[in-house]
Amino acid sequence: MPSTGIGTSTEPFVFFCNGRKVVDEDVDPELTLLTYIRTKLRLTGSKLGCAEGGCGACTVMVSSYDADTKTIRHFSVNACLAPICSVHGMAVTTVEGIRSTRTKLHPVQERIAKAHGSQCGFCTPGIVMSMYTLLRNNPVPNMDDIFSAFEGNLCRCTGYRPILEGYKTFTKGGGCCGGRGGQNGCCMMNGSNGDNREQATNGASDELTNRTNGGNSDGVSTALFQADDFTPYDSSQEPIFPPELMTSSLTATKSVSFVGKRLTWHRPVTLPELLNLKAQHPSAKIVVGNTEIGVEVKFKNQLYPILVCTTHIPDLQEISVTDSGIHVGASVNLTTLDEFLKKHIKQIQQSHKTRVFSAIVEMLKWFAGHQIRNVAAVGGNIVTGSPISDLNPLFMAAGCTLELESQKNGRRSVKMDQSFYTGYRRTIMQADEVLVSIHIPYTSQNEYFYGYKQSPRREDDIAIVNAGIRVRFEPGSKVITDLSMAFGGMAATTVMATKTSESMIGREWNDELVSEVSTSLAKELPLLPGAPGGMETYRQSLTLSFFFKFYLKVLEDLDVKVSPVDRSAFTSVDHKNFHSAQFYQEVPSGQPSYDSVGRPDAHKTALQQATGEAVYCDDIPRIEGELYLALVTSTKAHANIIAVDTEAALAIEGVHTYVSAADVPGDNMIGVIIHDEELFATKQVHCVGQIIGGIVAENQAIAQRAAKLVKIQYEELEPIITIEDAIEKQSFLKDPLIVKKGDVEEAFKASDHIIEGEVRIGGQEHFYLETQCSLAIPKGESNEMEIFMSSQSLSHTQHVIADCLGVPYNRVVCRSKRLGGGFGGKESRNFNFNAACAIAANKVNRPVRTMLDRDEDMVMSGTRHPYLGRYKVGFTKEGIVKGLVVDLYANCGISWDLSPAVMERAVLSSDNAYLLPAVIVTGYTCKTNLPSNTAFRGFGAPQGMLVAETWMSQIAVKCGISQEQVRSLNLIREGQLTHFNQTLNNCTVRRCWEECLEKSCYASRRQQVDSWNKANRWKKRGLAAVPTKFGIAFVQKFMNQAGALIHIYTDGSVLVSHSGVEMGQGLHTKMIQVASRYLKVPAKKIFISETSTNLVPNTQPTAASSGSDLNGNAVKDACEKLMHRLEPFMLANPKGTWEDWVTAAYLDRVSLSATGFYKTPNIGYDWEKNEGMPFNYFTFGAAVSEVEIDCLTGDHEVIRTDIVMDVGDSINPAIDIGQIEGGFTQGYGLFTLEDHRWNPKGHLLTRGPGFYKIPGFGDVPKEFNVSLLRGVPNNRTICSSKAIGEPPLFLAASVFFAIKDAITSARADAGVSEEFRLDSPATSDRIRMACVDQFTKQFKEPVPGTYTPFFVRP
């Protein structure tokens, strides 16, 4: 691409990375900072999790010098969005740059690792860098600062609590000291921790009281880490800013240009230079934060050949104060604006003047995360013109004006009102015009302004509807002289409700106005059924809710007394204070120090994860000759493939070949239970995202670009998308699965009441932070192939790949060091990607790598199964269940995959933890045109259990008894039979339940909640308790086996290998602890390197929570063999050391390598006869959660959660508590936030973190207590422990039912008493629309079938 000749410089691109100067004479401006540091600088600590600024895994710190103010600014940045050229003349610090295990750890790295805040570790470097940046700016932050710093970071494993607790130690006084008496005394004693303290002390059990006394009793510990051991943080030890960047021409006074092959980057430094550029190249794209453009380029295939970066033009960077308000330069980033406004609000004498500024500051709290706000500009938000922009409604309602300028026409001022936006993301601006600044006016004494936003997740989320509302009164009166209302999310642009506003001028501000405005707004902002965005009635209701909130708030501002009950419409309780407590049994006093079983050891590679040294699949250095595979996938849900045209793709320079079914030497059919899926589709496609072929090219960029050029011609067929469609068309994978016990008809006859109903549970995206990845390396002889992969199921993947290659299994080696999360999504759905990669490598006979982009992964890899449960339950008037008939329908997608097995567990979990005397459960596996749905933590059990809890909660309503009473009455007991006829032995569910109710002070809090609800009309609280019982074992008997291989080397070091894969769950750590016990050596002598099919063959997936049970026993077996061999040498030299015995054995020619094997005894279940033992034992637990909902918007917050779980004798309490908290948080996402939406043609709409919301830091319960039940050894598995991976997930249903409880109260206030249906997830739209009131009643839900909905929930 030729240079434009404007503002070009001959200077090379320069920046500093981790203190090292990087000079690049030939920089490619198309690259992002992340790609540059990962591929060019080989710094792989920063991770790619989403490429859209939504997960924070790529967070780095950028430091820049302002020569005018002589200040250095440190700010966190999403390296995945930052164009490489944007850091010209700046310093970048990555996780590797702050320190490593080879030097001395930085406290930020040390504390997250030792506080157990890193599980799979894929998010950890990004979290470390967010915290590091915070500390560089504020060495002693408070908890609000910490929460705020993490708004842009996601973690799928930990549930956030341990990260927050670890980093709380940086706050003044170290935050909560865990009962050990911190610098300022214990907060739990002196009540200094604010509002929640009352609850915590109300909830105090003996243990909590003990904890507050700073000690423990009965060997109960509350300390999972020793904060006293942490290296103190000394900010003076931080590296200095490179002096060269303060003095040289790099400091921004000179314009520069960098010319790449397809794109030129200009960074002018004056406004005339910018205008000149735009005059000559009107299509040149202005870029500031790149947070809109970056997403367009990556996901919408846009190419902007000329980018003009305006971050260094003073006119666009200025904020100036005038008599009438402030002028904000278009390139001012949101953090700078926020800081300026906060300062200005404080400084200004007449506080009424800054009402708009306060609304902007409030709105910015909910605008993206820090990484985005640090770079995203005000102008970018305005010019993009997104209909859900958060700032535009405020600017429009405030009456802002914009300064536009072009070289040709000079400067003009335009009002920022409805005429500024001319259509979806279009404005009146001319192509050569630039936005120079925005003028935001002051408000007058009698003028009021507020902003509103409702999004699916409170933090870092885009709005469903937002608004800015301003009213001005005649001085000294309540008569309206001006009303201005702007709404986002109601049309293709931000809209102003001008008609309604105008019609209210001259009116008095009183209650009548509310109903008139409501009626008028409903007419003025209509949404027809099927409108883009969907949720039509909810969105319309929100506009009225916002106005109502505004009305009441202004009323109060006008000194009119608003009734306490109504004040809840606009007040919010600050639940920000965060507390947590963890209780576990300490190891017995005599336990040898080498034996680490039962101790809260940190994850064995947590330090490497925190320093970025931990190697994930895509971090493996590039291999000589390596190529990249980009997949070509179906864009139709159901179609015949008519033709595939690869010509244009193959013509691109750097493309090597196209792979397809024709290149599969073996079998093109794959699958896990049966082979019913094509690896590469041949004649027909069955879902969007199905693999048809792939482009192999020199690198990822070329391969992906070429893959998009492959043209597929389809003949479309009718798709089946939803469960209801499948039922109607009788589309099932196989015959229904039935479990039957007792005589249901008789049971119904003996019942006082029978109720029938149905409930839906949505699917769930795994959202492992590391997407599916594969590196296939042909070995060059004997058809050998080695594949590094991110897979939970190495042996099965080995078999699939070997079958596809047509070679024996012994030629294929599958290896995995660690996974950046799996959760079931890499148990079988990785087959397709790994096999496609292997086929490509086989074809080109070179190493080939592939890593799915987040959106590809979400579209292609399947999810948790959506379920529909239909039930009929008979019970006595006291609430005792007599008989139950349940039909479960799972949306399985296109193929079997693991669906029948998932259904088995759902059917077996339909009792949750209750006694069912007579039952018929039938499971239907619906075949649809969605990607094949698959295993996900819980494996069908959470779906089955939610149906159970739904009818259970209805029984309580029908019988007029409390929810917890009806649950307690029906809880299954020791010795009773489940509906699948397994006797419950060592059943501790009642102990968990009672302990949980007691610890949480359920009874007194129930009363508090009820009285709180009486005093508040528009916010409601809810409280619920839920038990769980989770069967442990693979239901398929043969799968309950595992192997291990242990080598002892002659220096005494031990290498353990076993069947299990480390994916963050701490399996390797636990296995090292087990080996330490049975080899009687300290854990530090033991190492686990990786999992590989050539170390332990014929393994089962690491799944079903059974990893520790199966592998632990296999490791034990191998250890015992080795100890048996070493015994003579120990006896011969009793005073010798481990090393002495090992050496002696070696010299005596004794094998120091042993395999171990284990199969779970006495299990197996006969489905026909409904007898046997499908499970080895059960893990039990209970949870109590309290929530607060906003009845007007559907927003909710979890105030407190208490969990009690029986994990047997925990092998590692820190890991087990981590699994409980992480599982609970994932379940919380399942039941409240994570909403999968598809269009009726089978395209996933909720792709990427922008649209699909997993819980974030702000969603942690404000008080989160976890206790492990004491004195419950489990003699059925290793070290008397219990499996824990999946069981806690369902406990998050306590939040779901607490929400339902809160809604019930809202409905009662509205005079609606009948039972209502609440489907999962309890999203804000469902909550709001269930809280019926005068606003929702204005809108009628469109009748299904009479229109095409914008989205369906499948």
Ligand SMILES: Cc1cc2nc3c(=O)[nH]c(=O)nc-3n(C[C@H](O)[C@H](O)[C@H](O)COP(=O)(O)OP(=O)(O)OC[C@H]3O[C@@H](n4cnc5c(N)ncnc54)[C@H](O)[C@@H]3O)c2cc1C
């Ligand atoms: C993860 C994530 C979260 C987000 N969350 C939110 C949110 O909560 N609320 C919200 O409203 N938005 C959100 N956004 C959208 C985005 O961050 C904002 O719109 C932001 O203000 C854009 O600024 P930018 O500097 O990054 O724009 P850029 O991407 O650099 O530019 C955006 C557009 O503005 C044009 N432009 C910029 N400056 C000028 C100028 N001076 N003259 C003419 N044209 C100009 C550019 O040419 C381009 O077309 C989010 C984006 C991401 C990636």
Ligand code: FES
């Ligand atoms: S990879 Fe950058 S934010 Fe997710």
Ligand code: FES
């Ligand atoms: S540890 Fe955070 S995503 Fe795994």
